[in-house]
Amino acid sequence: MREQETVSSGQMAVLFYVFMIGSSVIALPGPVIGFAKNGAWLSLILTAGFGTVLLYCTLYLYNKHPDLTFVEYSQKTVGTWVTAILVVPFLTVATESSMGIIQHMGIFLKTSMMRETPLYVFHAFIYITIAMTLRAGIEVMARLFFLLTVFMVLFILTVLLLATPEYHPAYMLPFLPQGFKPVLHGVYATVGFPYAELIFFTMLLPFVRQAEIGNLPKKMYVALWASTMSMVFVTVSTIMTFGPIAGERKYSVFEIARIIEVQEIIQRIESLIGISLILGSYMKATLSMYVLNIGLSRLLRLSDDRLLIFPLALIHMLASIISVESDNKWVEIVHSVVPLWFFVGAVIPLLILTAVTVVKTSRRRNNS
Template sequence: MSQPSNISSAQMATLFLFFMTGSSIVLIPAPLAHSAGAGAWLSLVLAWSMGAVYLYCILYLYRKRPDLSLLANCRHLFGQLPANIVMLPVIIVMFWNVAGIVSEIGLFFKSTMLKETPTSVVHALMFLMIALTARAGIVVIARMSALLLALMIVFIFLVLILVSNLFQPGFLLPILPHGIGPLLQSAYIAYGFPYSELIVFAFILQHVRREESRRLSRHLYVALTVNGVLLLVSILGSLLVLGPLTGDLKYSLFQLARLIFIREFIERIESVIGFSLIVGFYFKASILLFILVRTVVEWLNLRDERLFTLPVAFVCLLLSITTYTKESSLNEMVNVVWPLLDNLCYVVPMLLVVAATMLRRPD
């Protein structure tokens, strides 16, 4: 590639944490609480466990062939044409996912801040920023991520601390009011978003500097653990304040920020959590767009990925405007269709490569 592409294992872990947490920390509480009620936190633990299994799988492939992406690994095992066929659904779903992330940004602006601004304008401006960020390369993205991730986490904990006087522990019971069925349904949602999505990092782990490869596993597991803690805190904080309303109020952390009022000195700070929302969506979309562009270029056996960033972003823009047109259909896609497609198009190809690697004799 024509641009620098080596980062440290800690930087890769930061990107991983941002990708896994960026948008999910605000979106996850509502659908999980809607399905499982006060047991939403338990469903998250189940989904997180599956994420840990998938992280082990992609790290297994990385240890076997640290210089190869998932696509290159697949080509090494099956040949170029079969590998291209296997990876085509992965690329298609990446297009769909990038469009979906930006559609969520547009929906957030439309329902909270920029109610009179056309959604297409919000999408276009967001995609322009995302494309320029992805075009700058993984080194620049990694350098930007640390500070913005820290700010996002600080703002979220600030909101939770300021609403702690409204906590009602009774809202956390009963844990399983309707049995285990709703709990598993809720875990299915969290499994599809965000934990099955971590498979995409198998396409860029080779960007870690070779001398730091031994520390990558530890750093990524720490990042996954921090992600689980952050999502757990977000769900518990929402349940403790909003109780049964958590499942009916989208962007629950944003709703919590609206409740903060301290003697006319601290009030109306939802813009703070709004900043966290925007940063989270923006960085997750930028990381995924970078992975998508790089994978498309590798799939087509091309060289200059910077040249294709804007065209790929434009295709994603068209998808975001034409595919996600209604909030109700978007919610159904995220909660039902998204986990199914991620499982079929991300997890299955990855497990196929893992199985073939295990069964193949050493080179």
């Protein structure tokens, strides 16, 4: 790790917030409402409780190994061979995350805004931008992403506030008409995307300045629940706008923006949401690929963390050409396969390392 590459605890919390909402604040509410109906907001809150447990484990391991990434303290705790078994699935999760986000963004742009443009055009531009951002380093990313996050949140908030005349609170009822089972389905659908992905920050927390470690846990928990409340706000707004057909709106905020009309002066402002999705997807995919790059560099013991950036970007771009192009198929993969994949590939390795660390720490105490 290069010594000069450090960020403040506040900057890390902002990175965590934008990583959690990223593209999910726009793309997630519609499918979750389709699964959980009017209880979708409850599904998000319950999954956030699961995310809080994962964040606690992440911060616990960081507290025990503040200078080491997930790969490094895994090697220290369970050895090289076991680390390979744990880290390879973890890196496949990071790969799917970085590729999937851009794939989703490309499908959105192609189906909603620029239907005649091939997907590889979107992917080529975004991967070139991501690679250049990664070359700049995490300090530049932290400063840039703060500004972009402000714009993204303002755009989404503006649309939701302008849409208030279209809200019908009666659409929130009946609550749980089919019982609690749909809510649990919504929980399963959101476990992988975005909550299991917070484990990626086991690779990023060591970049926080040592003097600010004490302030980090509180800010990370605030960021987690702020992102959850942001998604809950969007979900509730979608339900109150579209009622029984809310679950059919894949990009709910985009659909809300399309119906806004204020005195024939303010209308057709869905471009703001298009910009927000591009910004959120770009930032989240950049962080995911940064985790993948750092993880591979540490696993292969490379002296230069930047060596793999352009090869990874090229591989991702080529893979995107032959990947899924159907929006419905992609939604099915994200909410049926991804939760199980991410749980096995990311959550289980984290829990194993946490348990081993707890046992070793307890034994040291007993011996001393």
